[in-house]
Amino acid sequence: MANHPFTYQPLPVRVVFGPGRRQQLAAEAQRLGLKRVLVLSTPGQANTAEHLAALLGGLAAGTFSGATMHTPTDVTEQALRVVHDLNADGVVAIGGGSATGLSKAIARRTGLPQIILPTTYAGSEMTPVLGETSGGRKTVIRDQAVLPKTVIYDVELTLTLPPAVSASSGMNALAHAAEALYAHNGNPLVSVLAEEAIRALGQSLPRIRHSPQDLEARSQALSGAWLAGSVLGSVDMALHHKLAHVLGGTFILPHAELHAALLPHTLAYNAQAAPEAMNRIARALGRPDEGGPDPTGRNAPQLVAELNRRLGIESALKNLGLPEAGLDEATTLALQNPYANPTPLEREALRELLQRAWSGQAPR
Incomplete structure (x- = not known):
């Protein structure tokens, strides 16, 4: 870039x-x-x-x-x-x-x-x-x-933020940084900040989950959230945020949990069109002791889904209150005034994404 x-x-x-x-x-x-x-x-x-x-x-x-x-x-x-x-x-x-x-x-x-x-x-x-x-x-x-x-x-x-809420809130911030990496109006500084935000959150959130009073981990997560918010404010968001706005506003779903559950699926939707962004996300979520990308070769959507599981975050939108009967309406609303996105939005593919997220399946 x-x-x-x-x-x-x-x-x-x-x-x-x-x-x-x-x-x-x-x-x-x-x-x-x-x-x-x-x-x-x-x-x-x-x-x-x-x-x-x-x-x-x-x-x-x-x-x-x-x-x-x-x-x-x-x-x-x-x-x-x-x-x-x-x-x-x-x-x-x-x-x-x-x-x-x-x-x-x-x-x-x-x-x-x-x-x-x-x-x-x-x-x-x-x-x-x-x-x-x-x-x-x-x-x-x-x-x-x-x-x-x-x-x-x-x-x-x-420090008093419950571990479960800390986890979903942190994944919400991570979603901001992930989408900034493939924003149509991105730039080199935003990419560096976004990758560092993902790294900070990926390292700190599991520690907070197990040790809520860990001040160092809390500070790292807060700095990651600051960076993620900064990049969200500097570039335009894409499909992930469009879906979160549609589902959250129409069906009044919990905001942070919704972002966390959606993120593996929206990343998978954009993976082929945004390989550099996916490489950065995978590198940021790689094992710290390895000093690089995940050694098993798992990709960005899989690594985000695994992080959700480690944090105990609900993966199925149906369990967050989204009725299956609302998936067609959500698809239609997401296609109206769409945000710029690396992969063009197609009704059938978008409907499949929502179905998989609704049922809690692995990202495609």
Whole structure:
């Protein structure tokens, strides 16, 4: 790829990384000139949101703990009323993709600056991408206006993330990096970052699964998620993300688990058309003690499927709540306004991909 022309635009996001760095929250808010900050979270993170409000002290205007999966527009409207009632001049989001999505939706409508403190490996905090759900359909936009001003990566905030959730969240991030490797507008720097993200996540997630308090493994996973989010924000995504948006928004499936279960199949769909990307993925997931590609010769889709199994991740979409009767509808929706993809989208092949993912079969 280095011999081909490309364009690269770094994203203007300030990153504060390290254990305990949440203590810098008030200083970051002051740096942005904020005086009345609303803290956002899901219901499950309400206590953590109150903790951040305490760290903000007099800069905290209040909390809103109603964020939910896939960023429903009705929840955004509720939060906007709170923003208005409290006269908030900025927002802080604590959590994963749900809290970050709500923060982005508010920023897009109000122009308010955001500070994000991730507690998962979703990576969406580093992207100008917002997916919103309304009327059973998910709409995805790319707009620099939804980028946060600052992201604070405090690994201590991830220590309570359950191992199973850590695993699926990390595979969600790995999917971002994998698709960046065959993006039609990719470039050499993105490829290097994406491969390193896959390597970091592939090495750290099994350790976290068995030792959830391993601070070194948690830090490695968080840095991998940061890199994966960065590359997701720098290039366009392809078939994998299109399917995840369609299935997640239409059938309200769990976001991270959906990404993890789909990824071996979407990689297999694109394998022949993107051999360099597959080689990079296989090299990144190779055994660390071998210092190179997997010595058994397994390919990228197989290695990702095996990593899912090692992490105990559900492989069948039917067990995530996708009805078999919805596969035809999902195929039709995926073919509408398709994302650029290395392998052309064909209805029969796409329907077969979804059937195999639904039943939990090995990637073709």
